[in-house]
Amino acid sequence: xxxxxxxxxxxxxxxxxxxxxxRGALTVALYTDEPERRFAEGQRLTDANSFRSxxxxxxxxxxxxxxxxxxxxxxxxxxxxxxGVELMASTPADEAAEGPEEYWDRQxxxxxxxxxxxxxxxxxxxVAHPPxxxxxxxxxxxxxxxxxxxxxALVPEVDLEAGTVTLAPVEGLLDPADTSS
Numbered sequence: 063x064x065x066x067x068x069x070x071x072x073x074x075x076x077x078x079x080x081x082x083x084x085r086g087a088l089t090v091a092l093y094t095d096e097p098e099r100r101f102a103e104g105q106r107l108t109d110a111n112s113f114r115s116x117x118x119x120x121x122x123x124x125x126x127x128x129x130x131x132x133x134x135x136x137x138x139x140x141x142x143x144x145x146g147v148e149l150m151a152s153t154p155a156d157e158a159a160e161g162p163e164e165y166w167d168r169q170x171x172x173x174x175x176x177x178x179x180x181x182x183x184x185x186x187x188x189v190a191h192p193p194x195x196x197x198x199x200x201x202x203x204x205x206x207x208x209x210x211x212x213x214x215a216l217v218p219e220v221d222l223e224a225g226t227v228t229l230a231p232v233e234g235l236l237d238p239a240d241t242s243s
Contacts, residue, residue, distance in 0.1 A: 072150040073168060074110060075100040081141035082129050088141050090128045090149070093191060097121070097128055100151045107132070110148035163214075169222060170212075175200050178231035184208075186227065198227070206238030 076097075079089035094100045101107075101121040108115040116132040123129070135141055167189040175184040175198075188199040189212070196212040210216055216235065219228040229235060 070152045070154055071168065072108065072110075073153055073166070074148055075107070075151045076128075076149045078130075078144045078147045078149065080145060081138045082124070082127075084138045086131060086135040086137050086141045088130045088132070088135070088144060090130050092128060094151075095191075101128060101130055105151060108150045108152075110150050114147075165220060165222075170198065170220070170227070172225075173220075173222075174226045176226050176228045177236070178229060180228075183229070183236055200236075202236060202238060208236055208239045210235060 073094070075094040076090040076092050079091055081087065082089050090097075090101070099105075101118055103118055103120060105118045106115060107118065116134060118130065119133045120131040121128060132144075135144065170186050170189055173186045174182055175186060177183050182203060184200040184202040186198050187201045187207070190197040190199060190209065194211075197209040198212050198217065199207060199209055201207050210229065216230050216232060217227055218230055219226075221227070
């Protein structure tokens, strides 16, 4: 989800997990590849589903997990009450990714998806970030959705100006995902 603001946009950066310890520390499932920036001391975070907001008091890594302390969240009960909250951070609307082959989720969501032959086959509706590689969730023109690994071999072209991505000619790549389980 991306919400527009004057000169800035709100981007989803994480989801609060279980409390850690008794002093209000929170674990965070990350939706950003810039946690040191998005969860820096003094950073303002908002709840994606309400008007609540907090200021980051402290963040650090512990056994491979980001632990976050928010101002006003001082004990385990207060931390537990925030479990599941989706966190948003403000970023300049015109900010671009650093590398030539790097893209923000907000740049990809909404792009049209073309087959290798140039035929319109769907639209990117979300980007997932599991450990192995990023996945583009595509709503197919013929109905259903599928996930395509966002790697050069399968998505050889991203054209932000044209508003499209082009897929490689791979058998079964556009088969709808089975969501019956």
